[in-house]
Each structure stands twice: as structure tokens, then as C-alpha cells.
Amino acid sequence: MSYRRDTILWIAQRASAAVLALCVAVHLATIIYAVQNGLTAAEILGRTRGNAAWFAFYSLFVLAVTVHAPIGLRAVLAEWLGWRGRSRDLCLLVFSAMLAWLGMRGVQGVFL
Amino acid sequence: MKVFVKRGDSYQEFEVPRQPSQTVLDVVTYIQRHLDPTLAYRYACRVGMCGSCAMMVNDVPRWTCRTHVDKVAKGDRITIGPLRNLPVIRDLVTDMREFFDKWARAKGEFHGAQTKKDDFAKVPPQSPERVLVDKGIECIGCGVCYAACDVVKWNPDYLGPAALNRAWTLVKDARDNQTLARLRAVSGDAGCHACHSHVSCTERCPKHLSPTAAIAGLKREVAKAVLQGDL
Numbered sequence: 262m263s264y265r266r267d268t269i270l271w272i273a274q275r276a277s278a279a280v281l282a283l284c285v286a287v288h289l290a291t292i293i294y295a296v297q298n299g300l301t302a303a304e305i306l307g308r309t310r311g312n313a314a315w316f317a318f319y320s321l322f323v324l325a326v327t328v329h330a331p332i333g334l335r336a337v338l339a340e341w342l343g344w345r346g347r348s349r350d351l352c353l354l355v356f357s358a359m360l361a362w363l364g365m366r367g368v369q370g371v372f373l
Numbered sequence: 374m375k376v377f378v379k380r381g382d383s384y385q386e387f388e389v390p391r392q393p394s395q396t397v398l399d400v401v402t403y404i405q406r407h408l409d410p411t412l413a414y415r416y417a418c419r420v421g422m423c424g425s426c427a428m429m430v431n432d433v434p435r436w437t438c439r440t441h442v443d444k445v446a447k448g449d450r451i452t453i454g455p456l457r458n459l460p461v462i463r464d465l466v467t468d469m470r471e472f473f474d475k476w477a478r479a480k481g482e483f484h485g486a487q488t489k490k491d492d493f494a495k496v497p498p499q500s501p502e503r504v505l506v507d508k509g510i511e512c513i514g515c516g517v518c519y520a521a522c523d524v525v526k527w528n529p530d531y532l533g534p535a536a537l538n539r540a541w542t543l544v545k546d547a548r549d550n551q552t553l554a555r556l557r558a559v560s561g562d563a564g565c566h567a568c569h570s571h572v573s574c575t576e577r578c579p580k581h582l583s584p585t586a587a588i589a590g591l592k593r594e595v596a597k598a599v600l601q602g603d604l
Contacts, residue, residue, distance in 0.1 A: 265599055267561040271592065341527070
């Protein structure tokens with residue numbers, strides 16, 4: 262039933278792209294706003310740590326990346342390297358888990 | 374003018390006189406009739422109706438009968454080759470079987486539920502569905518979009534813009550009753566989901582159709598069917 266799996270992956274990629282469009286815009290706007298008054302890293306961490314709303318926002322950001330990037334890479338591997346099938350999908354699952362781990366590690370460092 | 378014609382793995386150079394209103398097909402015909410009768414190429418109508426004379430002209434797929442030399446010659450040079458993404462039979466002639474087999478794989482034939490005993494189906498020409506169909510039905514199967522498509526190059530199983538465009542016109546045809554089977558046929562790695570919306574097919578289509586829009590429509594219809602549990 263590759264048509265069903267591929268369709269669900271396509272929907273997941275489009276949905277995660279929509280989330281990312283919002284997250285990237287908010288992320289960039291926040292960076293530009295935050296550095297304007299010459300904040301130090303320590304001052305930024307002072308404001309972000311313990312903030313549940315930003316923790317939730319960046320956790321969503323990381324989740325969207327872990328969904329979006331491996332699906333895109335799946336097509337790149339098929340088209341450029343001719344790599345299809347189970348081995349590719351298992352490798353991409355590992356890649357996705359790595360993105361989640363690294364991303365959440367960053368989020369924990371800044372917001373917890 | 375210097376004309377470089379792809380023959381096998383190399384290009385052969387010919388000197389062809391420029392004429393007013395000369396088409397690329399005129400150039401190829403001149404070469405075969407006056408310079409090298411062994412040159413193989415394909416054409417029929419010469420007026421943009423049959424879709425058999427498409428070739429790569431300066432690496433762009435075009436109908437040679439409707440392409441004026443004045444518009445495409447770079448200086449006094451022109452390069453002509455067989456359509457990309459298709460096996461070459463000889464010189465400028467490609468084997469179109471795979472291209473048309475994919476129309477069949479995309480369930481490109483009409484399946485109606487009515488018999489000759491039924492009255493004519495009434496399809497209002499201005500109905501939204503019929504308007505979408507009308508935008509896609511003028512395809513004459515020339516293969517230009519197929520040669521322009523990078524996804525076909527990367528994924529030889531990909532059905533391609535023309536077959537998917539055909540499927541879309543049937544999905545939106547109120548008289549056809551094979552929609553779900555067709556949506557299954559056009560989904561997945563070799564179907565509409567492989568399209569990256571590069572828009573090369575739409576850019577090059579000599580009939581100014583938009584297979585890109587048709588493929589996007591198929592993606593939406595398939596998504597809807599999967600989410601509703603029909604597929």
C-alpha cells in the first residue's frame with residue numbers, strides 16, 4: 262500500500278512545512294528583537310529559563326523539523342542515489358531520532 | 374548557419390542556408406533531403422497538430438514545426454537532438470512506447486457507467502469541475518513535458534506530467550466512474566507525490582497547459598480520499 266504511506270508522508274510534510282513557516286518567522290523576529298538592545302547570553306538565558314510557553318513553542322519547532330527533514334531527504338536519496346526501500350527508511354528513522362535528540366537537548370539547555 | 378545534430382553519442386555538423394520564416398523542422402528536412410539522406414527524424418502534420426516532431430532544440434524540448442530558427446538560433450548556430458528522457462531509436466527519433474504505456478498505467482482511459490440506452494450525460498460547460506477538465510484536455514501527447522521533467526530523469530518509473538494531466542482530466546470528469554482506482558494508480562513514489570513542482574512541464578508545454586496544476590490537484594484529491602478512508 263505504498264500509495265497510502267506516500268500520501269500520509271506527503272500530508273505530514275506539508276503540515277510540518279506550515280508549522281515551520283510560522284516557527285521560523287517567529288524565531289527570526291525574536292532573535293532580531295532580542296539582540297537589538299545588546300542583550301548578553303546570560304541575560305537571554307535569564308529570561309528564557311523556566312518559560313513554559315517558549316519551551317512549548319521550541320519543542321513544536323523541533324518536532325516539525327524531525328517530521329519534515331527526513332521526508333524531504335527520503336526523496337533526495339531516492340532520486341540522487343537510487344536508494345529506496347527498508348534500509349533507507351530505517352536510516353531516516355535514526356536520522357529523525359537524532360534530530361529530535363539534538364533539538365530537544367538544545368531546547369532543554371535554553372528553556373529548562 | 375551551423376547546425377549540430379545529435380547522432381548517437383556525438384554531434385554531426387551541417388551547414389544549412391538561412392531562409393525567411395524557416396522552422397527547425399525545415400532545417401532538419403533540408404539536411405535529410407540535400408546533405409545526408411540517412412538522417413532519421415519523425416514528423417507528420419507540420420502545423421502543430423500531431424505532436425510527432427518534438428525534439429531538443431538548444432537543449433530545450435520544442436515542437437520543431439512551430440519553432441522558428443530566428444527565435445532560437447544562438448548567433449549562427451543551432452543544436453538539435455532527440456527528446457530527453459526517452460530511448461533513442463535512431464538519430465532524432467525516440468521510442469515513445471514508455472511514454473504512452475504510462476498513460477495506461479495512470480488509468481488514462483475513460484470508463485463511464487452509462488450505456489447506449491441511457492440519455493446523454495448533461496455536463497454544464499461552466500460547472501467548476503468541467504472548467505478544470507477543459508483546461509487540461511487539449512494535450513496532443515507530443516512528449517515535450519516529459520522531456521522537460523527532471524523528476525522523470527531522476528526516477529524513470531515516474532508517470533510524468535502528460536499521463537498525470539490525463540488522469541486529472543478523468544478524475545474531474547463527472548461521467549467517469551473509476552476515480553478511486555485512478556487515484557490509487559497515480560499515487561506514491563512513481564505518481565503525483567514524486568512531483569517537485571519545478572513547473573518545467575508547464576513552462577515548455579506548447580499548448581500552454583499546466584500539468585503542474587493538474588498534479589497538484591491530484592495530490593489534493595488523493596489526500597482527501599486517504600483522510601476520508603476511501604483509499
